[in-house]
Amino acid sequence: MAVYTEVPDEELEAFIAGYGIGTITSCKGIAEGVENSNYLLQTTTGRFILTLYEKRVRREDLPFFLGLMEHLAAAGLTCPTPLRDRDGQMLRELAGRAAALVSFLDGVWIRRPQPWHCAALGQALAGLHLRGRDFQIKRANALSLEGWHAIATGLGADAERVSPGLADLVKTELAALDRLWPSGLPEGVIHADLFPNNVFFLGDQLSGLIDFYFACNDFLAYDIAVCLNAWCFTPEHTFSPERAAALLAGYESGRPLEPAERMALPALCRGAALRFLLTRAHDWLHTAPDAFVTRLDPIEYVAKLRFFQGLGSAAELGLAPGGVR
Amino acid sequence: MAVYTEVPDEELEAFIAGYGIGTITSCKGIAEGVENSNYLLQTTTGRFILTLYEKRVRREDLPFFLGLMEHLAAAGLTCPTPLRDRDGQMLRELAGRAAALVSFLDGVWIRRPQPWHCAALGQALAGLHLRGRDFQIKRANALSLEGWHAIATGLGADAERVSPGLADLVKTELAALDRLWPSGLPEGVIHADLFPNNVFFLGDQLSGLIDFYFACNDFLAYDIAVCLNAWCFTPEHTFSPERAAALLAGYESGRPLEPAERMALPALCRGAALRFLLTRAHDWLHTAPDAFVTRLDPIEYVAKLRFFQGLGSAAELGLAPGGVR
Secondary structure, eight states, X not given: OOOOOOOOHHHHHXXXXXXXXXXXXXXXXXXXXXXXXXXXXXXXXXXXXXXXXOTTSOGGGHHHHHHHHHHHHHTTOOSOOBOOOTTSOSSEEETTEEEEEEEOOOBEEOSSOOHHHHHHHHHHHHHHHHHTTTOOOOOBOTTSHHHHHHHHHHHGGGHHHHSXXXXXXXXXXXXXXXXXXXXXXXXXXXXXXXXXXXXXXXXXXXXXXXXXXXXXXXXXXXXXXXHHHHHSBOTTOOBOHHHHHHHHHHHHHXXXXXXXXXXXXXXXXXXHHHHHHHHHXXXXXXXXXXXXXXXXXXXXXXXXXXHHHTOOOGGGGTOOOOOOO | OOOOOOOOHHHHHHHHHTTTSOOEEEEEEEOOOSSEEEEXXXXXXXXXXXXXXXXTSOGGGHHHHHHHHHHHHHTTOOSOOBOOOTTSOSSEEETTEEEEEEEOOOBEEOSSOOHHHHHHHHHHHHHHHHHHTTOOOOOBOTTSHHHHHHHHHHHGXXXXXHSTTHHHHHHHHHHHHHHHOOOSOOEEEEOSOOOGGGEEEETTEEEEEOOOTTOEEEEHHHHHXXXXXXXXXXXXXXXXXXXXXXXXXXXXXXXXXXXXXXXXXXXXXXXXXXXXXXXXXXHHHHSOTTSSSOOOOTHHHHHHHHHHHTOOOGGGGTOOOOOOO
């Protein structure tokens, strides 16, 4: 939630001149995305987001991210579209960083999602999955089962400093997921981080999806599991069956789930809860408590993980009775 | 440089509805101002800055700040104008904070000021001083000589942790300023923090002044001294006589300096250098090194202070030969 890189005036002007989008009338660093420096840039012709990629984003992944946004936008998904400069380049250099300029999306993100927001989200997620099917570049999910083992090893005994008992919980859950993790489910491009702050609404309409910097190839249903974690709990970490049912029904209105995906959903939800538990625990230990960034509470995901561990079946998530379609 | 307060959707919508400026189309936390949470808010009728006042701003000072902006804007200075809601209020409440909505100013701030920028700045500063003369509310400068003594006492021996020798330098300089500090100079409303990031340019025009949250009543020439510190040194902390001469000439084109002000300028510059040295040293000691905020280097102001200490006369600052006017 911070701007890291300051851009010298002349460099910025020269950079923007490469696009033929008029001259700059304002440029504000915005508090969006923790990984990159983002500027809301206004020119005489329109509004844009300028992103400078900081060290946590691997340079070799950028053609995937930018190509995906361009592909999805061309296929009709409302998401930021990278601009190409006069030489046809999307990925450029500015102030010593890789940089890109993308279109600006109107809308605000929802701090307190209602079921109808979740229904719209589910529908948009299915739309993303369908439109991503013919995207050619691939990117493995670095934050799946194998990656979680690596983070857990890195945390080691320090997990106890986050919360007593956490080291044991992580170890036991990883062993369980090693057994339960599905195989052979439909795969494709997933967003992998579709939290409320990455989904914009304008009035009663979902107006766009942003922040594709965790996107990768994985089980499509895992993306649903991420959304169930991110959208379907109250601030007190209580599961909301109404929101989950709306999310799943919205998704199935665009892409009905296969029986194997329905069966796998509880395990996928546990995995998604563990994923955010692990990365938050890692960040918690590596961020000073008085840093002016919000340290996201890892314990929230302990509560969510325990909820998903206790599920008897996918039906308890609010899935409409499905059967074979 | 961070957003501190998250605003719940419904509260924000209700707040904005109080102004009759249409409905919200986007709202981005922006990295501007270290003291407050700032949002760039777009509605169906225009762009605005929404500010939530955090704990470092004293609530009782807000009528001065907001009243001053309204006064200056009405008098023709290009600066943010606070909007009044349907009940005529500028100062309201949002998410448990005092909050205000001000007009948005186009423009970008200049990372590498040239002499012509400094000339425009000087002219605008004189315009601010002239337009502030009939503003009725008063606010003492908490960061003048007395306030510096208090900060220095608070730093104590910790100053040595910022830089060896600093405690002594501060002590000696405060004693010198106690002797040298002028009295009886023309007073009025000053900005007191007119750094480059608070001055916007559009093409070759100065397009506005922002951030009046250090404004107060003090010697008008002290404001010039702040600007000489903030605008007239290279990144290597070398004084730029060209920029200073342009700044002073620009200022005098709007308000010629009195002989006593000219005489006092070197001491005022030393005071301004010490002021930023002290507050930066304080912040340096109280901000974690790995916090995602830029810790402004106090040492920069040691260099500036030493430069001003070595001045023979105001003429060396680039003042045009003045004499009595």
